[in-house]
Amino acid sequence: MKKILVLGNFTKKKIHDMVSGLKPWLNKYVETAIVDLSQDEIPEGIYEMAVVFGGDGAILSTCRKLSGNQIPIIGVHMGRFGFLAEITEREVCKSMEKIFSGKYSIRKRMLLHCRIQRRDKVICESIGVNDVVISRSSLSRLISIRLLIDGEDVATYRADGLIISTPLGSTAHSLSAGGPLVTPDLNAFIIVPVCPHTLTNRPLVVSGNTKIEIEPLSQSPSIGMTVDGQIYTELEGGDKVMVERSDIEIQMVDTGERTFYGVLREKLNWGGPPNYGRN
CATH class of the missing domain: 3.40.50.10330 (Probable inorganic polyphosphate/atp-NAD kinase; domain 1)
Structure with missing residues (x-):
């Protein structure tokens, strides 16, 4: 070295x-x-x-x-x-x-890639290590969020927000919201609603090869996307957030x-x- x-x-x-x-x-x-x-x-x-x-x-x-x-x-x-x-x-x-x-030794860990699509144009994209969170940014009101996985309509949440986490991020915000602990070597996404208003809206663990689409349905002007708790982007009505596994992995020293x-x-x-x- x-x-x-x-x-x-x-x-x-x-x-x-x-x-x-x-x-x-x-x-x-x-x-x-x-x-x-x-x-x-x-x-x-x-x-x-x-x-x-x-x-x-x-x-x-x-x-x-x-x-x-x-x-x-x-x-x-x-x-x-x-x-x-x-x-x-x-x-x-x-x-x-x-x-x-x-x-x-070197341990490789998956990253997520997220982008915001607005009127058929990508206006923002980022790599995420831990998670991407769709949430309200100010008023204490529930928001409606539609979730699609590989094009299939999976659920519509009434909640404070929705977390899409990598295995590495399963011990972070996802865990605080009731998500499972997942070993960091897995190829998976953890999908966790934040304070959902329906008891059957439980966390999901899906393959890391899936393509996730999130569509905020609420017209509130204070909904945003946060990556790793550090990068925030305001969302507008009609925006779609696309999340998938990044082609890039990080290498952690062990x-x-x-x-x-x-x-x-x-x-x-x-x-x-x-x-x-x-x-």
């Missing part, structure tokens, strides 16, 4: 100080290009890995920015939740030495120190025995 990217939001003092302190040590092993996610563009060049310092938001943003470059990505947890990060700030040097000696189920137990306190209490 000869050259890596190191990324983070350096307006945050903790991240700035961590990266500044580590750079001389990293330069002993590889050439290091530093990128401030709050303002810098990704510099041109051939990089063999991207190391992201921050929380899940920084990792999501980096995954989208680098999705076309096919650079393996590893996150260093310096945020609140850190579900996507592979290593903690205390383990940085030990884990990076392991990586520099070649003791790691040092073997964490597993999906281990993270569930650690971060979500999942899978513990029942607490029956004591008399």
